[in-house]
Amino acid sequence: MKKHAKHIPGDDLQTYLDGNLDQSALHNVERHLDQCTACREKLSRLESVFARLENLPALELKKDLSTSILAQLRNDTKLSLGITWTLVLEALGAGTVIGFLIPAFRTAAWLPVLIDTQTEIRAAINIFLTQLASSWLVWWAVLRLNIEHTTKSFFTTPILPISNFSPWILILAAGGIGVLVNYILLRSNPIRRQN
Amino acid sequence: MAVSGERVLFKKVKKGDLDAYGVIIQDYQSSVFNVCCRILGNRQEAEDLTQEAFLRAYHQISRYDLSRPFGPWMRTLAANLCYNHLKRVRLNRVPLEDERDTIKDDPKYGPEGALEIDQEHKALYQAIWTLPDTQRMALELRHFQGYTYQEMAEAMNLPLNTVRSHLYRGRQKLAELLEEEYEKTR
Numbered sequence: 120m121k122k123h124a125k126h127i128p129g130d131d132l133q134t135y136l137d138g139n140l141d142q143s144a145l146h147n148v149e150r151h152l153d154q155c156t157a158c159r160e161k162l163s164r165l166e167s168v169f170a171r172l173e174n175l176p177a178l179e180l181k182k183d184l185s186t187s188i189l190a191q192l193r194n195d196t197k198l199s200l201g202i203t204w205t206l207v208l209e210a211l212g213a214g215t216v217i218g219f220l221i222p223a224f225r226t227a228a229w230l231p232v233l234i235d236t237q238t239e240i241r242a243a244i245n246i247f248l249t250q251l252a253s254s255w256l257v258w259w260a261v262l263r264l265n266i267e268h269t270t271k272s273f274f275t276t277p278i279l280p281i282s283n284f285s286p287w288i289l290i291l292a293a294g295g296i297g298v299l300v301n302y303i304l305l306r307s308n309p310i311r312r313q314n
Numbered sequence: 315m316a317v318s319g320e321r322v323l324f325k326k327v328k329k330g331d332l333d334a335y336g337v338i339i340q341d342y343q344s345s346v347f348n349v350c351c352r353i354l355g356n357r358q359e360a361e362d363l364t365q366e367a368f369l370r371a372y373h374q375i376s377r378y379d380l381s382r383p384f385g386p387w388m389r390t391l392a393a394n395l396c397y398n399h400l401k402r403v404r405l406n407r408v409p410l411e412d413e414r415d416t417i418k419d420d421p422k423y424g425p426e427g428a429l430e431i432d433q434e435h436k437a438l439y440q441a442i443w444t445l446p447d448t449q450r451m452a453l454e455l456r457h458f459q460g461y462t463y464q465e466m467a468e469a470m471n472l473p474l475n476t477v478r479s480h481l482y483r484g485r486q487k488l489a490e491l492l493e494e495e496y497e498k499t500r
Contacts (some may be wrong), residue, residue, distance in 0.1 A: 129482065130478075130482050133481070133482050133485060134478075137456075137463075139463065164489050164493070165485065165489060167486050167489075168485055168492065169457070169485075169493075170460075171434075171489075171492070172438070172457045173457070174452070175345065175435060175438055175439070176435055177345075177348050178347070178348055178351050178357075178439075179344075180343060180344045180347040180348075180361075180364075182361075183340065183343070184339065184343050184347075184364055184365055184368070185336045185339040185340050185343065185362065187365060188339055188365050188368045188369060189332050189333075189335065189336050189339070191365070192332055192335070193332060193367060193368075193374055196495045272357065276381055296411060
């Protein structure tokens with residue numbers, strides 16, 4: 120046997136078995152293997168690992184998983200739809216509370232006064248709605264001031280003249296963004312029972 | 315490419331037909347389970363992750379290209395799921411107690427050698443499960459899914475040389491473990 124001072128590195132032997140050596144390296148490795156028993160033995164051990172992995176028999180799946188997977192998928196579909204509608208209704212509910220109920224409660228304080236004065240029902244409704252509108256505008260003006268104040272305390276220059284927008288547009292935009300985000304989240308990452 | 319019968323099934327699945335998906339699951343669950351089992355080394359976890367893989371596959375079915383075979387796409391999804399699971403949750407995994415009886419009969423081997431062959435394969439499974447996660451994943455992708463080095467690097471989200479190093483170390487370690495096992499049984 121002709122002795123070779125420098126054996127083939129293990130990495131090169133694996134690259135050789137993977138068929139990823141370039142032409143000149145391949146030639147060198149093959150020439151060395153022809154002459155070096157130790158490297159041939161090393162190669163043979165690796166080849167045995169490759170062969171054993173290739174012939175590894177499959178493990179048996181002892182039960183059919185399709186029934187439980189399908190049951191879960193059917194449940195997910197119902198759950199996703201339910202959650203989507205719940206979120207939409209919640210957004211609408213929140214909008215209603217913000218946009219109507221808070222000023223309405225404030226205005227309701229006027230009702231006993233209106234009833235006491237024996238005003239006609241139609242007139243009472245008109246007064247109530249006027250009061251509601253003015254109460255709502257006052258409430259919005261206070262909110263605007265608060266928003267401006269908060270914005271200025273965080274940013275030296277206002278990044279968005281938020282108070283110039285109609286409150287209804289802002290509420291609708293917030294609701295719309297909420298619904299859109301929910302839709303995207305539910306579509307790409309459906310909520311389901313964790314295993 | 316998905317065969318014509320399967321193609322019809324996948325078109326139905328893409329339209330939301332769960333019964334069609336049931337047929338697909340039955341066809342592929344065994345191979346997906348084996349991917350999970352090789353990576354996780356635990357039957358219960360492998361069954362759970364197989365289910366999870368099929369659930370995800372259903373929700374991502376729009377991304378599956380019908381002109382390509384479903385098996386590799388599905389097994390890659392499962393392999394990545396298991397790999398990420400291992401990275402996320404470090405469990406004290408209990409290796410399978412005795413898989414000898416569950417190893418499918420292989421017609422290549424005669425009945426007289428069956429027991430010995432089963433022990434040999436059991437040793438190989440045990441050796442694979444002894445490897446670190448990254449090395450086991452590299453072996454799975456290269457030897458069982460037929461990935462190139464580049465594809466492995468992309469799947470594992472690691473530099474190519476790092477992945478190659480994991481693969482080489484895994485094989486080397488496997489050779490040593492099997493050598494030790496062989497010495498013990500002599």
